[in-house]
Amino acid sequence: MKSPRPYSPQNGPRAQSLTERRKAATQLDIARAACELFAEHGPDGTTAEDIAHRAGVALRTFYRYFRNKQEAVAPLLAGGGDEWRDLLAEEEPGTPLAEALERAVTRSLTGPVAVSEGLNWTRGLLRASEADPALRAVWYRVNQDSEERLVPVIARLTGPEADPLAVRLLAAAATDAIRVSLEVWSTTEAPPQGPGSPSELALRALRELTRGMAVLGTGDA
Numbered sequence: 001m002k003s004p005r006p007y008s009p010q011n012g013p014r015a016q017s018l019t020e021r022r023k024a025a026t027q028l029d030i031a032r033a034a035c036e037l038f039a040e041h042g043p044d045g046t047t048a049e050d051i052a053h054r055a056g057v058a059l060r061t062f063y064r065y066f067r068n069k070q071e072a073v074a075p076l077l078a079g080g081g082d083e084w085r086d087l088l089a090e091e092e093p094g095t096p097l098a099e100a101l102e103r104a105v106t107r108s109l110t111g112p113v114a115v116s117e118g119l120n121w122t123r124g125l126l127r128a129s130e131a132d133p134a135l136r137a138v139w140y141r142v143n144q145d146s147e148e149r150l151v152p153v154i155a156r157l158t159g160p161e162a163d164p165l166a167v168r169l170l171a172a173a174a175t176d177a178i179r180v181s182l183e184v185w186s187t188t189e190a191p192p193q194g195p196g197s198p199s200e201l202a203l204r205a206l207r208e209l210t211r212g213m214a215v216l217g218t219g220d221a
Contacts, residue, residue, distance in 0.1 A: 027065050027075045030055045032121075034072035039124045043070065043132045070134040074142055076121050081146030084108035084178070089153050097157060098216045101174055102203055109178075109199035119192045126186035147175040170213055177205035 033054035037046040048069045052062040066072045088104035109119070129135040150171040158167060181201035190196030210216055 023065075024075075026055075026057065026061070030057065030062060030065065030072050031075040034069060035076060035121050035125060038073070038128050038135075043128055043135055048072075068134065070132065070138050073125055073135070074138055076118070077125060077139055077142045078146065079118060080108060080122065080178070080182075081142065081149070081175075083111070085146070085150055085153055088150075088157070091157060093157050093159060095157065096216070097154070097170070098207075098210065100157060101206060101210070105174075105178065105202050105206060106199050109197075109202060110193060119198060122182055123186045126183055143175055143179045147171050150175060166213060170210060170216070173209040173213070174206060177209050178202050181205050 030051060034046070034051045037050055037054055041050075046069060048062055048066075049059055051069055051072055052059045055062070062072070066074075084104050084107075087107050088100060091100040091104070125135065126139065129139055148171075151168060154171055154174075155162065155164075155167050178198075181198050181204075185196065185198045185201055188196060192198065194200070
């Protein structure tokens with residue numbers, strides 16, 4: 001996945017209502033507060049009360065949106081997947097799928113917001129998750145959700161004749177390529193761009209995982 005720029009209320013296939021945008025903005029404020037506090041004190045040294053106070057919301061508001069402190073970071077972790085699915089959805093049906101996937105991954109992982117903020121948040125959270133199973137579970141759930149949402153995007157690009165199994169496998173492979181690349185990158189001191197960056201690693205992983213999949217030929221002359 002991934003990963004990522006922070007969630008933007010304007011992203012997605014349909015316009016959101018004012019109430020939905022306000023809800024998304026509040027969730028993102030809480031997520032940023034949680035990330036800041038996790039970076040400063042670690043998950044064990046941070047409480048839901050701390051996060052609510054930093055975000056400027058009541059504790060009951062925190063629990064209206066999140067069951068626990070670890071889940072509060074989900075909007076930030078999910079932002080990258082939202083971004084790259086939107087970019088992939090911009091591709092025209094019939095476009096060679098390998099090209100479309102690589103273009104969307106590169107754009108999402110090298111955009112100004114991803115480089116300046118999103119990737120740094122992700123790196124910090126992945127490092128913190130090594131000692132926090134609950135935080136790690138949130139990361140895996142976010143990636144699973146992203147994979148499921150990716151299926152109809154790929155199905156649209158490949159057309160009705162594509163094998164549903166191949167479409168599902170490709171969605172899983174593409175999601176895992178980004179997820180694993182971000183996990184590997186987070187253990188290094190490599191910068192967000194250039195050698196060893198998430199975009200470079202993700203392209204390598206994507207090519208390895210999808211090599212030889214027949215559905216990738218869709219749209220080729």
